[in-house]
Amino acid sequence: MKLIAAFCAAVIALGGTAILSAPEAMPKTENYILIIEQPQSAPQDAEEMIRVKTDSAVLEMPEEEYLTCVVLSECLPSFAIETMKAQAVAARTFSAKTAQSGKHEDADVCADFACCQAYRSKAELSERFGSDFEAYWEKALSAVRATKGEKLYYNGALIDAVYYSCSGGRSEAAVAVWGSDVPYLQSVESPGEEDCSKFESVISMPIAAFREKLSQSGKTVKFSLFPQDWIGNTVRSEGGGIQTITLAGAEFTGTEVRKLFALPSTNARISVQGGEIVFDTLGYGHRVGMSQYGAEAMANAGSNYREILQHYYSGVEIR
Ligand SMILES: [Zn+2]
Structure with a gap:
């Protein structure tokens, strides 16, 4: 195993792709099997891609970039890092569930907030935030990276991670708005949202x-x-x-x-x-699931993103 580990470390150092062009360098057949698996866990190959349907085209991009754009399109850049992490996990779950449902035939998710979730491209965000863009981007990206791969599950299945701007003090259960009872989308208290302009x-x-x-x-x-x-x-x-x-x-x-x-x-x-x-x-929005301003109030009161998510999505698992 030591030999294999050393070889894999060398592979990583070489940058993954070099291995395939130099099969003669492989010492043993058993290592060969490992090498085939190795690039999948190497950083440069771990990147998940996502197809995003915009008005003009279907864009394929790293999921990380997509989620960072969503966080900056959905949250104020001044929001706490824990709020952004909660938003990143909700957005990741939402897009994975949407992709799974086959809502859009030619894409995993679309850029329309009324259909899927808000997405402004990196260029649009750069124009919007001007000289502050780099700092905001780094902040949102760090929230996406800190929660890498994390999604919300209930009874082993991805949840409908719906969210909205603010509830007006208390969220709604899904049954009150859409007519079907969803165990993890119940009515919960959501204090401290008064900063929302549409409170x-x-x-x-x-x-x-x-x-x-x-x-x-x-x-x-x-x-x-x-x-x-x-x-x-x-x-x-x-x-x-x-x-x-x-x-x-x-x-x-x-x-x-x-x-x-x-x-x-x-x-x-x-x-x-x-x-x-x-x-x-x-309140503003359908008021089912996570309140963005309520999440911000919780973060400012010291809650972390896991506590925020578990407050708004009753009984979910984060993994
Ligand atoms: Zn859509």
């Missing part, structure tokens, strides 16, 4: 526009004389979002309301104020 939003629209939207919703709606009577009973989910709400006599789910009125989240309160309908909302 609280107020959106208003004229009553006539609100009425028109409801009329176009495809539901059977009836408008009584006073607009305040259009807003009926609301049932809330554990995460504070609208589970169902009666509007103009028809029942809507929170997700339907969010889509219909382009709200930042389903955690909305609807009222009539003067001649307007006002939506007071908390």
